[in-house]
Amino acid sequence: MNWETVIGLEVHLQLATRSKLFSGAATAFGAAPNTQACAIDLALPGTLPVLNRAAMEMAIRFGLAVHAEINPVSVFERKNYFYPDLPKGYQTTQLARPIVGPGHLDIELTDGGSKRVRIHHAHLEEDAGKSLHEDFHGLSGIDLNRAGTPLIEIVTEPDLASAEEAVAFAKKLHAIVTALGISDGDMSQGSMRFDVNISVRRPGEPLGTRTETKNLNSFRFMERAIYKEVTRQIDVLEGGGRVIQETRLYDGDTDSARAMRSKEEANDYRYFPCPDLLPLQVDAELIERLRATQPELPEARRARFVTDYDGLSDYDAGQLAGDTATAHYFEAAARAAGDAKLAANWVMGEIAARLNSAELGIGQCPVSPEQLGGLLRRIVDRTLSNAIARQVFEELWRGAAADADSVIEAQGLRQVSDSGAIAAMVDAVIDANAQQVAAYRAAPEAKRPKMLGFFVGQVMKASGGKADPRQVNELVAARLAEDA
Amino acid sequence: MHDLTLAEMCDGLARRAFSSIELTRHLLARIAAANPRYNAFITVDEAGALARAETADARLAAGDAPALCGVPIAHKDIFCTRGLRTSCGSRMLDNFIAPYDATVVERLAAAGAVTLGKTNMDEFAMGSSNETSYYGPVKNPWAPDCVPGGSSGGSAAAVAARLAPGATATDTGGSIRQPAALCGITGLKPTYGRVSRWGMIAFASSLDQAGPMARSAEDAALLLQAMAGFDPRDSTCLDRPVPDYRAALDQPLAGLRIGLPAEYFGAGLNPGTARAVRDALAEFERQGARLVDIRLPHSDLAVPAYYVIAPAEASANLSRFDGVRYGHRCANPRDLRDLFMRTRAEGFGAEVKRRILVGTYCLSAGYYDAYYHKAQQVRRLIRQDFLDAFAQVDLILGPTCPNPAFAFGAKGGDPVAMYLEDIYTIAANLAGLPALSVPCGLVDGKPVGLQIIGNYFDEARMLAAAHGFQRATDWHRRQPEALAEAGA
Numbered sequence: 028m029n030w031e032t033v034i035g036l037e038v039h040l041q042l043a044t045r046s047k048l049f050s051g052a053a054t055a056f057g058a059a060p061n062t063q064a065c066a067i068d069l070a071l072p073g074t075l076p077v078l079n080r081a082a083m084e085m086a087i088r089f090g091l092a093v094h095a096e097i098n099p100v101s102v103f104e105r106k107n108y109f110y111p112d113l114p115k116g117y118q119t120t121q122l123a124r125p126i127v128g129p130g131h132l133d134i135e136l137t138d139g140g141s142k143r144v145r146i147h148h149a150h151l152e153e154d155a156g157k158s159l160h161e162d163f164h165g166l167s168g169i170d171l172n173r174a175g176t177p178l179i180e181i182v183t184e185p186d187l188a189s190a191e192e193a194v195a196f197a198k199k200l201h202a203i204v205t206a207l208g209i210s211d212g213d214m215s216q217g218s219m220r221f222d223v224n225i226s227v228r229r230p231g232e233p234l235g236t237r238t239e240t241k242n243l244n245s246f247r248f249m250e251r252a253i254y255k256e257v258t259r260q261i262d263v264l265e266g267g268g269r270v271i272q273e274t275r276l277y278d279g280d281t282d283s284a285r286a287m288r289s290k291e292e293a294n295d296y297r298y299f300p301c302p303d304l305l306p307l308q309v310d311a312e313l314i315e316r317l318r319a320t321q322p323e324l325p326e327a328r329r330a331r332f333v334t335d336y337d338g339l340s341d342y343d344a345g346q347l348a349g350d351t352a353t354a355h356y357f358e359a360a361a362r363a364a365g366d367a368k369l370a371a372n373w374v375m376g377e378i379a380a381r382l383n384s385a386e387l388g389i390g391q392c393p394v395s396p397e398q399l400g401g402l403l404r405r406i407v408d409r410t411l412s413n414a415i416a417r418q419v420f421e422e423l424w425r426g427a428a429a430d431a432d433s434v435i436e437a438q439g440l441r442q443v444s445d446s447g448a449i450a451a452m453v454d455a456v457i458d459a460n461a462q463q464v465a466a467y468r469a470a471p472e473a474k475r476p477k478m479l480g481f482f483v484g485q486v487m488k489a490s491g492g493k494a495d496p497r498q499v500n501e502l503v504a505a506r507l508a509e510d511a
Numbered sequence: 512m513h514d515l516t517l518a519e520m521c522d523g524l525a526r527r528a529f530s531s532i533e534l535t536r537h538l539l540a541r542i543a544a545a546n547p548r549y550n551a552f553i554t555v556d557e558a559g560a561l562a563r564a565e566t567a568d569a570r571l572a573a574g575d576a577p578a579l580c581g582v583p584i585a586h587k588d589i590f591c592t593r594g595l596r597t598s599c600g601s602r603m604l605d606n607f608i609a610p611y612d613a614t615v616v617e618r619l620a621a622a623g624a625v626t627l628g629k630t631n632m633d634e635f636a637m638g639s640s641n642e643t644s645y646y647g648p649v650k651n652p653w654a655p656d657c658v659p660g661g662s663s664g665g666s667a668a669a670v671a672a673r674l675a676p677g678a679t680a681t682d683t684g685g686s687i688r689q690p691a692a693l694c695g696i697t698g699l700k701p702t703y704g705r706v707s708r709w710g711m712i713a714f715a716s717s718l719d720q721a722g723p724m725a726r727s728a729e730d731a732a733l734l735l736q737a738m739a740g741f742d743p744r745d746s747t748c749l750d751r752p753v754p755d756y757r758a759a760l761d762q763p764l765a766g767l768r769i770g771l772p773a774e775y776f777g778a779g780l781n782p783g784t785a786r787a788v789r790d791a792l793a794e795f796e797r798q799g800a801r802l803v804d805i806r807l808p809h810s811d812l813a814v815p816a817y818y819v820i821a822p823a824e825a826s827a828n829l830s831r832f833d834g835v836r837y838g839h840r841c842a843n844p845r846d847l848r849d850l851f852m853r854t855r856a857e858g859f860g861a862e863v864k865r866r867i868l869v870g871t872y873c874l875s876a877g878y879y880d881a882y883y884h885k886a887q888q889v890r891r892l893i894r895q896d897f898l899d900a901f902a903q904v905d906l907i908l909g910p911t912c913p914n915p916a917f918a919f920g921a922k923g924g925d926p927v928a929m930y931l932e933d934i935y936t937i938a939a940n941l942a943g944l945p946a947l948s949v950p951c952g953l954v955d956g957k958p959v960g961l962q963i964i965g966n967y968f969d970e971a972r973m974l975a976a977a978h979g980f981q982r983a984t985d986w987h988r989r990q991p992e993a994l995a996e997a998g999a
Contacts, residue, residue, distance in 0.1 A: 066610060072609070072713075075708060
């Protein structure tokens with residue numbers, strides 16, 4: 028008998044504001060511990076919060092991107108619990124009245140279809156600090172740099188039916204928030220973290236008991252954690268047991284999960300409206316201003332790529348438009364090259380492969396899109412063959428030259444398209460390979476094109492790769508034909 | 512010199528009749544002599560005060576002196592002062608030195624005031640008698656066996672005993688007005704949002720408001736002028752122009768419609784207090800004000816609603832005192848739980864613990880609707896009572912508290928009896944309205960306070976009414992007999 032999987036996500040997204048949600052302290056990652064925490068973040072007595080407008084606007088931009096209602100009045104509440112990295116003894120968050128109401132996001136399924144995933148709401152909240160348990164000889168260290176960093180928590184309805192769907196949703200979400208510029212999306216630094224609520228049931232039956240696996244910070248871990256938890260729950264149920272509602276932790280290094288606390292041990296957070304902050308009012312004018320200045324989202328960009336760039340397939344457009352940095356890179360390279368299809372092939376081919384093996388993001392690509400475009404222009408105007416272009420690319424990647432033209436000049440790589448010079452090389456090759464020439468001429472017509480490759484290769488070799496291959500082809504074929 | 516009012520000190524300094532150094536030294540000497548008797552100050556900043564007085568004298572000499580230049584004042588120890596301990600009357604903050612000034616402190620310093628020190632108070636402003644202070648109770652200068660009121664008892668006693676001409680204070684449920692009444696001085700709680708709460712240690716954020724204590728309405732007006740105004744660091748502070756309070760003092764009382772809520776003159780009101788308040792009302796009538804009987808029908812719900820909302824907010828506000836970053840930390844904690852529990856068990860006194868427990872309970876799952884939510888509904892009803900009343904009258908007058916100062920320990924065993932001392936003051940906090948107390952008589956040699964409640968941001972009218980009363984009466988000039996004899 029088969030099982031149905033039911034998954035809902037809670038996504039914590041760190042907003043790319045310069046300062047914190049309620050204080051002026053910087054949010055930059057990686058500073059020395061406790062150097063980016065001001066009196067407000069340390070919760071010194073007498074300090075008060077003031078809302079960061081930029082964070083509010085980012086939350087609204089997110090809401091608009093997922094077709095959500097923006098609540099004209101939302102309320103910050105205090106979530107009370109004691110923990111050493113929670114300086115105030117409460118987290119300021121939103122509960123009953125979040126800034127972003129119900130919305131939805133459509134994902135593409137592997138069978139080519141699509142699915143609408145409903146978003147329950149998204150709310151603004153502050154992050155806590157970090158407790159550091161290493162290197163303190165039995166003591167714990169507290170780093171409050173992250174305390175007060177603005178987050179939005181995005182909560183979906185339980186509309187996802189598999190790990191693949193959950194990952195597709197997560198990737199789509201990642202593409203949207205980076206396109207909006209509201210988050211750097213850097214999952215390795217915790218900018219996007221997922222809590223996954225999972226249950227299984229027999230088709231047609233009511234929802235099963237769910238567990239929550241917290242703090243997954245990569246798509247791969249999320250996929251593995253869901254797979255493992257679904258398998259575990261099915262094993263439990265098929266073994267005659269029952270699933271306990273609990274919070275679980277997944278360890279990506281060992282690909283294993285364990286229970287953290289059960290529902291019975293859960294805190295009573297005693298939420299109540301924060302009296303230091305007035306209800307947050309968002310007027311229609313602000314919403315319209317933000318709507319009018321929304322950045323282009325991946326779906327719209329994909330459609331534009333198909334229309335704007337000749338020869339670009341829908342698949343190519345999807346590949347290039349999904350990630351905003353890649354899309355910007357591609358567009359700049361295409362502009363400089365004057366050939367979008369060629370630029371697309373290089374960005375998805377050579378560039379993607381090299382970045383992948385060097386473990387770099389497109390943002391760190393040593394070859395700028397202008398440099399790549401300059402190189403591709405020399406393929407388009409037939410100054411370079413593809414093979415020589417790769418050599419030139421290598422120089423650019425190494426940082427050995429400012430642009431393709433200076434490599435071509437310095438190394439004399441200009442493609443030979445002087446037909447006299449090529450004809451001389453063709454003659455020399457034919458003279459030096461009488462046996463192969465005889466075999467070619469004796470061969471039936473069907474076999475000849477393949478045999479032609481030998482002569483072309485010899486000529487290219489003789490030219491040091493610089494001869495225009497199309498011209499070589501034509502001349503070799505003509506010479507072999509005329510003496511026959 | 513200490514008998515001069517704050518306004519008279521300003522004049523004397525401006526005329527160079529005396530210097531700020533002379534005035535400051537004089538008051539510091541009085542504090543040194545009298546504080547062991549009253550316990551009004553937790554911290555006296557002699558060196559800081561003299562340095563600021565010297566600067567003030569230089570500015571006075573140079574002719575660019577701001578309004579309060581060189582006038583010594585005291586700050587309630589709830590306001591953070593950079594470099595000077597801010598204890599909030601608690602063992603928890605006995606070692607706490609803030610790296611910033613409260614906005615109130617900053618503004619008064621900018622106006623030229625000289626800080627003498629920090630005054631005693633009920634722990635975290637929770638109390639009506641000053642008996643909950645970690646630093647011991649303050650004595651009422653009028654009756655040394657009686658409480659000065661609370662929580663701003665130190666500021667009230669310091670002003671009443673002529674140790675400072677004015678002091679800052681805070682009022683969450685009556686903590687300015689009740690001690691002002693019990694110590695025979697003038698105290699004003701402004702409209703919620705009129706004065707910034709930045710740097711003022713929170714008790715109940717939606718109710719807390721800072722205000723001045725002084726010997727007269729005129730002096731209170733001078734202090735409020737410096738304290739009031741928008742502060743972007745406090746999201747609940749309102750951006751509205753600050754009127755010239757002193758210039759408005761001479762508005763006549765004629766034609767003023769004064770509401771007398773029946774609920775403030777009922778059972779539980781001390782007959783002597785009632786008589787003194789009635790006499791004061793007659794003076795307002797004599798000056799041409801019209802007395803109107805009104806109702807504030809939900810008055811009896813104010814104390815219960817307050818004792819849900821204030822502890823609920825306090826329970827969260829005081830969570831930051833956990834021994835991790837500053838303040839008291841217990842010795843040798845075994846683990847995290849032990850650190851939190853023992854730090855807070857040792858650092859907080861009994862009344863603070865009681866209110867944290869009450870507040871935590873009110874917010875707990877299953878109780879929130881019955882307590883916190885219900886109290887918020889009551890709060891709206893009380894506010895509506897006042898809005899209805901202010902449709903008919905300009906000001907509301909009545910007693911500040913039901914009884915004059917009571918003896919130490921008199922209500923120690925019964926927190927509810929103590930809470931009922933705030934029965935007339937709490938409603939203004941719940942509604943966010945401004946209210947002040949002026950002395951209006953004596954019962955058994957102890958002062959009685961007249962409360963004036965105004966509409967939102969109507970402090971100028973309230974001060975003018977109080978000033979009109981004080982021009983015709985001398986209650987605000989009376990001083991304790993012991994003081995009059997010793998102070999000659």
